[in-house]
Amino acid sequence: MKSSRTVGFTAMRNGSAADFEIINENDEITARELPDRIIEHLKEMALDDGAYKISRLDHVLQCATRAHRDGADDDWVAAALVHDLGDVLAPFTHGQVAAEILRPFVKEEVTWVVRNHGIFQMYYNKSLSQQERNSRDKLKDHPYYQSAVYFCEKWDQCSFDPDYPFESLDFFIPVIKSVFTRPPFRKVLGSPGFATH
Ligand SMILES: [Fe+2]
């Protein structure tokens, strides 16, 4: 978006405090627009199917529908919606991309599961060696291991089904707007500042 006010400098080292106030104000507007950006990106996922039987958008909608019908809270439903957001821009690290989008807004457990879900999904890939498929075993002692197994088994790996009746993107917009406008890194969720989890 073109800003109504721009800074006076051409190199950051020459910027004044007032210049950076302009930047800060703009950053706040950008942050408020995050839900809309996520919704737009999800819509773009309708154009790509990754050779599965349904589009990438329908996959995450099925995944979120299963989480919702399973009684999962908003953190998990939001995670199900965005867990594959990085698929096409970060094909080798898409879980990490999605986790970083979620991390300021959701509980640590959810971020961890999304960050690592690619490793847990390998379990279902029969083109891999047995050793590769069991890569998740390396995380067996982690307190969130079972949550990742559950996320993949119950919601993710089964959500490529053209016959599964699922909710529309419109149905999930209130959750997207609610989760991604939370105050970032809420202490109440046990998510300290910029800690990595
Ligand atoms: Fe994924």
Ligand SMILES: [Fe+2]
């Ligand atoms: Fe997925």
